Amino acid sequence: MTDNANDWLSDHGDYLYRFALARLRDPHLAEDAVQETMLAAIKSNSFDGNSSARTWLTGILKHKMIDLQRKQFREQPISDLIDLDAGDTSMDDFFDQSGHWIDKPQSFNMPDNSLEQKQFLSVLERCMNKLPKKLKAIFLLRDVHETDNENICKELDISATNAWVMLYRARMGLRKCLELNWTGA
Amino acid sequence: MKSGVKNYMLTCKQASQLVSLSLDRPLSWSERVQLRFHLFICNACRHFKQQLNQLLIAIQQLKNETVLDHTIQLPIDAKTKILQAIESNN
Numbered sequence: 001m002t003d004n005a006n007d008w009l010s011d012h013g014d015y016l017y018r019f020a021l022a023r024l025r026d027p028h029l030a031e032d033a034v035q036e037t038m039l040a041a042i043k044s045n046s047f048d049g050n051s052s053a054r055t056w057l058t059g060i061l062k063h064k065m066i067d068l069q070r071k072q073f074r075e076q077p078i079s080d081l082i083d084l085d086a087g088d089t090s091m092d093d094f095f096d097q098s099g100h101w102i103d104k105p106q107s108f109n110m111p112d113n114s115l116e117q118k119q120f121l122s123v124l125e126r127c128m129n130k131l132p133k134k135l136k137a138i139f140l141l142r143d144v145h146e147t148d149n150e151n152i153c154k155e156l157d158i159s160a161t162n163a164w165v166m167l168y169r170a171r172m173g174l175r176k177c178l179e180l181n182w183t184g185a
Numbered sequence: 186m187k188s189g190v191k192n193y194m195l196t197c198k199q200a201s202q203l204v205s206l207s208l209d210r211p212l213s214w215s216e217r218v219q220l221r222f223h224l225f226i227c228n229a230c231r232h233f234k235q236q237l238n239q240l241l242i243a244i245q246q247l248k249n250e251t252v253l254d255h256t257i258q259l260p261i262d263a264k265t266k267i268l269q270a271i272e273s274n275n
Binding site for chain 2: 005006009013014016017018019021022023025027031034035038039042043094095098099100101104105106107108110117120121124125142143144149160163164167168171172174175178179
């Protein structure tokens with residue numbers, strides 16, 4: 001199996017890495033995901049040759065990515081979220097006492113050429129990295145992996161309400177960060 | 186909002202929560218009606234909704250861009266590390 005694994009790594013390693021990086025947005029986590037995938041592939045010995053090796057490995061990778069994100073999520077202290085259940089204190093930055101916007105949202109000037117597009121996406125990447133890790137993990141699972149909510153709650157062992165609150169926070173934070181850091185053309 | 190209309194009128198805070206929630210589960214009939222009414226009268230929340238849509242589109246673009254960028258490769262030292270892990274697992 002080791003020979004197979006060497007072939008898999010040289011034939012599909014880069015592909016798997018890009019696949020993981022695209023969804024985890026973290027080079028080290030993506031490397032870990034590829035490694036775990038290779039080890040699991042050797043162990044499982046279940047490659048039947050019916051699908052391509054790449055498809056089979058990608059299937060394993062998807063599970064490994066969710067495992068890693070669950071770990072990211074669990075390892076972060078809840079304190080960086082400030083009392084999830086006690087109402088939304090951290091939303092005070094966005095709304096006044098009567099629930100009105102403090103700074104009214106403006107829609108973004110979306111990029112209209114490829115250079116601007118690149119800049120916009122790199123601002124987005126930086127904004128994602130500023131999110132508390134817990135929020136980044138749940139945001140990626142939901143909006144990037146497109147995991148459905150039921151599975152998110154199952155994987156992360158949280159209630160639907162907690163998931164909604166965290167996703168709301170993540171999206172609020174990201175759009176605010178984009179507003180502050182992307183001025184458009 | 187004052188008490189009399191409280192049950193019908195959403196604040197911007199509530200409206201923004203519903204906009205986000207609508208991405209995760211279908212809204213109930215009354216949530217939909219209240220949100221639609223609020224968005225009809227509130228520019229800021231319409232922009233907020235637009236921002237979230239733009240955000241989700243951009244996230245997909247970022248994902249696709251990484252997948253298609255063949256200059257991105259598994260770093261050599263990571264490859265070495267993985268090969269070592271494979272060997273030692275045997």
